[in-house]
Amino acid sequence: MEMIEISALLLVLLAVLLGAGVWIAISLLAVGYVGMHFVGGGIPTGSVLATTIWGNSASWTLAALPLFVWMGEILYRTRISEEMFRGLAPWLNRIPGRLLHVNVLACGIFGSVSGSSAATCATVAKIALPELKKRGYDDMVSLGSLAGAGTLGILIPPSITMVVYAVAANVSIIQVFLAGFLPGFLVMALYSGYIVVWSLLHPDRNPPGEPPMPLREKLRESANLIPVALLIFLVFASLMFGWATATECAAWGVLGSLAIAWWQGALSWPAFWTSIMGATRLTCMIMFILAGASFMSTSMAYTGIPLALASWVDSLHLSPYALIAALTVMYIILGAALDGLSMIVLTTTVVIPMIKTAGFDPVWFGIFLVLVVEMAEVSPPVGFNLFVLQTMSGRDSNTVALASLPFFFLLVAAVAIITVFPQIVMVLPEMAFGK
Template identity: 65%
Template sequence: MGLLEIGALLLFVMLLLLAGGVWIAMTLAIVGWIGQAFFTTTLPGKNLFSAFWESNASWELAALPLFIWMGEILFRTRLSEQMFNGLSPWLSKVPGRLMHTTILGCGIFGSVSGSSAATCATIAKVALPELMRRGYDERLALGALATGGTLGILIPPSITMVVYAVAADASIIRIFLAGFLPGFLLMALFSGYIGWWSARHPDRVPPPDAPTSFAEKLRRTGSLIPCALLIIFIVWVLVVGWATATECAAYGVLGSLAIAAASRSLTWRNFREGLMSATRVSCMIMFILAGAAFLTKTMAFTGIPRELAEWVNGLGLSPYALISVLVLVYLVLGTALDGISMIVLTAAVVLPMIQKAGFDLVWFGIFIVLLVEIAEVTPPVGFNLFVLQNMTGKDSNTIARAAIPFFGCLVVCIAIITAFPDIVTWLPNVVMGVPR
């Protein structure tokens, strides 16, 4: 049996287990075990233990539960409600109104966390209950949160970008700078779709609030100031290099607790409930990460990603035909691998192909990050789908269907940066002083 046939068989087994209701993390681990036990000569038991330990014994990963706890504090102490009350007067005449806060929140928070899962989980915890309470469309909100969470790996700093920069021997700073304009473009596409959908379905959007005077708007905006200052502080200390992402997460928790205490909305009960909920969500995400890490080891031992990349290399395609085929290849890999593994396992074969075709490696870095974003919302191993499934109780396929229009926005963004590569390369060239 060839490697591609083995990959198809493992994918079938994964779909079968997921359809049977097996836990997501257990499904990933079982498929990884089958792949190593029957199609490699390595010891699956030894690799299982090492994968579970290595995937969670990470200092960078410590930011994940802290950011999730920050979201729990904002949610349980009603600080999130105050934030929405402050924003609502300014968005009352914009189609979609407060739904745009999901995209803006994901963009801002993504620039701090650098993690798709942390961004999705934190913003969902803060925004989803408030949007549902106000009568917004649940399907649109789920789709916006699933895909908006992926901004965490596109807007710098991003762990995925660092991994790519190392694999491609490219400048990390240049790749970070290259992510800003595509990130803003993607946010505009997401918000544009929300506005278009809301204009077409006015009956499924709550009526606007009663008109308010400018003075009243300013008064209600005052409730935004504490949380806005906290977010600005977190972003600032990260940008100037005074704190790591994990330290920023700790500042976020302390700041949220201080604001909640100052507003007299912090009680021992919501403190304990928030801490326990953050623990449950963090454990769920880390368990899935561990299962995905073990499956990634299986893919590495079997050599399936390399085989797929070499098959593409053997086709002898033109530059843009090569890009089109790579989109399909990474979409297929995204059904079974996390983004970082996709980059690491294919870099050795794909990067020489890209250089030979004449593409800029910095541009390709953003291109591949966008493909990783698509993988985050592609079944059966779309990580953001799993996060929202566990947080809302909705089936992952339901969330995936809700995300389809936003999935289309990601595809449009890829097409735009392919047609106009200067969107990616202009900012790093200007800042780094590279002549055109």
């Protein structure tokens, strides 16, 4: 069969399996198994399956994944979100939008230590939504800023999504982590800028300002941020200065999370056991998907489809900007039907050769991919952050999706900015590792 026919057949098979509700990992394994039968030379499919899954799972680098997941689970069960809200709120009273900026800042801070978009969105929303509603802030902007800022959990390192991408694309986890810092701050600045502009354009929909707080009281409230600030500094500094590998940083993060939980009195045996089981379930799901993706990747490599596809894209002579625009549209469409991790493991094998041919750095592309995954988190009907906020706010899905729409377009703007100015992504990895 021709390469195009094989590609179409495997794509249709994958679509049928996913549409039928078959688990993503099983679908990937099945497509890889079928793909191996188009390879000549009598290659033993069973042996390739066993060695591929074991080789990609027994990885020291991948050990960071369950540790970062566990760190997020531990912090999810502490009072960290409430303390961040209390610590940040007094300093924002003079800025247009006032406490709405707490959504962005708190999600950025919590996201940097949780690594999970869902955990970030749910944890911050749990305390922010009631507080903002009580103070009379606009519901639509409150919901939209939480939906958008909740995605910072996967952009500001450490990030579970970044670990999965780095393993799938065979690039350095530390470099991808370092590359995510400045784009994370860029997205936070875009979100806060939108809130400022919206507040200035709609002064009648803003509640009156709160009484000014003495400096000593502000400092006392902000002291609640010290434990999490120390944890963030520990993880960031270890990565930045090369004191520890990504896996070792994850272990330090877990230790710091346990220390914070103990200091807050939240480290009970039931909470400890629940955090372990939650981390185990999520890690097993991700590892199963990665196993299926690794086998499908090997199968695709044997068939030669990725190389043929990359050559075909190269023959179109698309400009780099045209290629990125096409990939952005493709991922926005995929985001309406798949979750972020699935998008990464389903497409990385095929897309990486394309972007290398176009001259893009795989580390830069990892941040691009995280940004489009963020779009998927706020895109109906499968945007997980929309589900979280729908449940927590009691509003219907259409309302939450409409509220998040401006922040979706801000993510599109962020993709455009890092494409035109790639050094925003690459400056820190180049400083740490050289060009």
